[in-house]
Amino acid sequence: MTAVQNMPSRDPGQDAACRSGQLIRERGQHEVFCGLTSIMWLHRKMQDAFFLVVGSRTCAHLIQSAAGVMIFSEPRFATAIMEERDLAGMADMHDELDRVVEELLQRRPDIRMLVLVGSCPSEVIKLDLSRAAERLNRRLAPRHRVLSYSGSGIETTFTQGEDNFLAALVADSGAQPTQAPPASLIIAGCLADVVEDQFGRLFRDLGIADVAFLPSRSSEALPAIGPDTRYILAQPYLGATAAALEARGAKRIDALFPLGEEGTTAWLKAIADSFGVAPALFNRITEAPRQRALSAMAHYRPWLEGRKIFLFPDSQLEVPLARFLYREAGARIVEAGSPYLHREHLAGELALLPDDAALSEGQDVDRQIDRCLAADPDLIVCGMGLANPFEAEGHVTKWSIEFAFTPIQGYEQAGDLAELFARPLMRDVILSGTRRPAPGGAA
Amino acid sequence: MKLSMWTYEGPPHVGAMRIAASMKGVHYVLHAPQGDTYADLLFTMIERRPSRPPVTYTTFQARDLAGSTADIFKTACREAVERYRPDTLLVGASCTAELLQDDPGGLARTLDVGVPVVPLELPSYQKKEHWGGAETFYQIIRTLAGNRERPADIAPNSCNILGPSALGFRNRDDVTEITRLLERNGLDVRVVAPLGATPADIARLPEAAFNIVLYPEIADTAARWLKKTYGMPFTSTVPIGVHATRLFLAEVRALAGLAEMDEGDDGTDRMTWYARSIDSNYLTNKRVFVFGDASHAIAAARIAAEEMGFKVCGLGTYMREFAREVRAAAADLGVEALISDDHLEIERAIIEARPELVLGTQMERHIAKRLRVPCAVISSPVHVQDFPARYSPQMGFEGANVIFDSWVHPLMMGLEEHLLQMFRDDFEFNDDAQASHLHAVSPSASPSASVAAEEEEAAPVPAQGTAEDDMALWTSDAEKELRKVPFFVRGKARRNTELFAESKGIHPITVETLYDAKAHFAR
Ligand code: SF4
Ligand code: SF4
16 A cells, blocks of 8 residues: 555656656566565664564565575564465464464564564455554563564565655654654665764764664664654655655655765755755865765776666666766666656656656566667666676676665765776676777776 | 575475476466566576576556456466467466466466466465476476377387476586486487476477486476376486485386496496595594485485495475475484474574584575584575586586585595694684685684674574573683684584583583583594
């Protein structure tokens, strides 16, 4: 349900009108993970939370295979796998879930926040997880808090799982009895700890106090939200979260997303302006990191300048990434695909894209592959299922999933972000042995 | 409902995908939500195949549920046939689509796509990956090789190889190895399936004299049906290990009506001599815990006991379908079989068995890593690194050679172990110095950043865990003495001593206790 709300159907023609670039809306096979996958970074971010997917063997296999769970000894997530006899009676299903939760808490008494994650099968049979969470909460609070959200593939793609989780957190923070005074600024969207710390220092230097990050690193430190709270998105896929924050009275600061020097400056500036920070102070504080970002970028620009890049839909980060590639690296964007375009949140980004870049929303992977091959781009940004087949045909690819897992936001990461795109191109040059014309400097 | 942190097997439709991806000219239309497309990367990334698996997903969404998901299925079917022009179409549903009851088989029939359609009914909430693979293989054979006339004059030395599939553990190399071996023995291998087979090849299966079941997990159902329908006998020995390879050859030669072979190998078996050589002396009675799919686990346990001189201290499988066979093999070796797909239970069993080497799957590799026990992978589920670039079969004589290497490497080399003992105070052999060949299987013994990070990631030690956290158990003298034990056996020394102390009610552990325990566990 949530994701349907996330997907306001707007008239695409109206948006396309602002750009002469092509807008392609597609409905066909999606080659995108479902929202369950975002558990992969959420469980690392919030270390006292445990994510219990209520789903099928497929869901369990997905999070295991797709996200390299196998690296860890014991992950902070699991699946309650529904079996045939569960499907017979719904009443028993709730008992079964309670039993599994009990078993889990016995093994992991350190869990502070237990998150029940809905899947396609649990939604199709209409297993009400929010009711289950309430019931469990009554029994387990305050030792453990229980939340629920949907990460199902029929409602969410990949990063939207995070969106639904954050929206659930916001709703829950309203339900918590003891409240600290509301935060003045909330940064919504998972950021790597190192990025969060960098931003934290910049806010401090800019004199902006009471800044809270959503999600916080501990389930206990959830921010209070009130009408005086302003929020800004650090990720472009947070439609439901934004709606939840606004429902609690918070007001959105509109900005580009903090990717690259330009995006980061615009993002910080929007915050600074909103808090009345003097322009001189802003310039003084951001001057040095801006220069660092620019010089780190300059290193990779020769590799990307003039290159044709095709972005398959994956994380919903595609539009800001395309903007970064075009504006800061001088690349040419053939097509920027996104599972879903949140036009309001992306308005600033879309305005900066070149007119000749095609935009696509949704996916029919076969047709998209045809378009991509016809355009013969220099670099294809795509999901894990497509990358090796493209490579085998002689194309250079970049796994899009890394943008969701790697720290890429902020000044200090601008060079890293550029390098993520440049590295496959460098590798191609090394391996093909053809010293192609280009790239000075970086090697 | 079953609590699961890791699964040994995927859902049954992943088994079906493995069969589809093994074959040529086959396409699978899978009624499934978008997230289920993750399965593609098992092939493109883990197995590192250069092409996408031949699967089209319908990718239905919540908003489609109110309308007709059946129409979405039909469209996907029609477009897939148009685009990929397969010789045979497989159709089926994943777990979510199964709940919608759209009946992909029935829908595909009404479409009349012009090619044979194999409808797959794979109950997702009951069955698992290997079952799905076996069932799919069987259904394909029934559809394409049913109602055939068996030729009158079939050469008695003609055979098919059944069972190798995409994502199977070293299957590609096994096929090469076994085919070579069979050909050297005068056999004529007609069809290998499903790996590399076309639908036309499948139709030719009844034209051979008998079948070789390389992987019963995939081929058993099909081989039984071919026997019932066409009277084709099939082999029962899986040729993993030197003994089993010999048995296999004898079995095959008998089926082909060939004379018994004189003993003596063909010069490719090095494993037998290596195991006998003096450098292998230190392998004597090393305790080995074996867990995996049924065939690999049974074979590994036999090799361990009979060909390497290890002591098997545990044997199990996650495949209930083959519990009987594994139980029998375990009984032969004097242990009780562990039939479970709950990795926590397997972890407990490993801790209890105190092995010095674990032979298992990707899961056991992690359990072993956590317990600081050397480990080699012998079976799926596996990781990208278990699809090596080099030729590394498990079957036949060369397979036995490969197995010897890959099991012995994680252990210390015999001579080196003594050197380390002798020179343990030498700066190059101190605690932080890593054995040159150990890094691949065991994390650094020094508290390096990566280990620290990993341990932070690891769960709090379970109740029956290693108890390494409880320092107060040890007097500081005993702790110091323990530090003198070389790091690669220190974990074991600690566990043994604590086990011993607990059983005797000793607290705290003193230097005395340490040596008492050492004497107690000495063999
Ligand atoms: S990238 Fe792929 S192969 Fe590598 S660890 Fe992750 S899931 Fe496994
Ligand atoms: S798409 Fe649905 S059924 Fe498939 S893994 Fe995701 S939540 Fe589970």
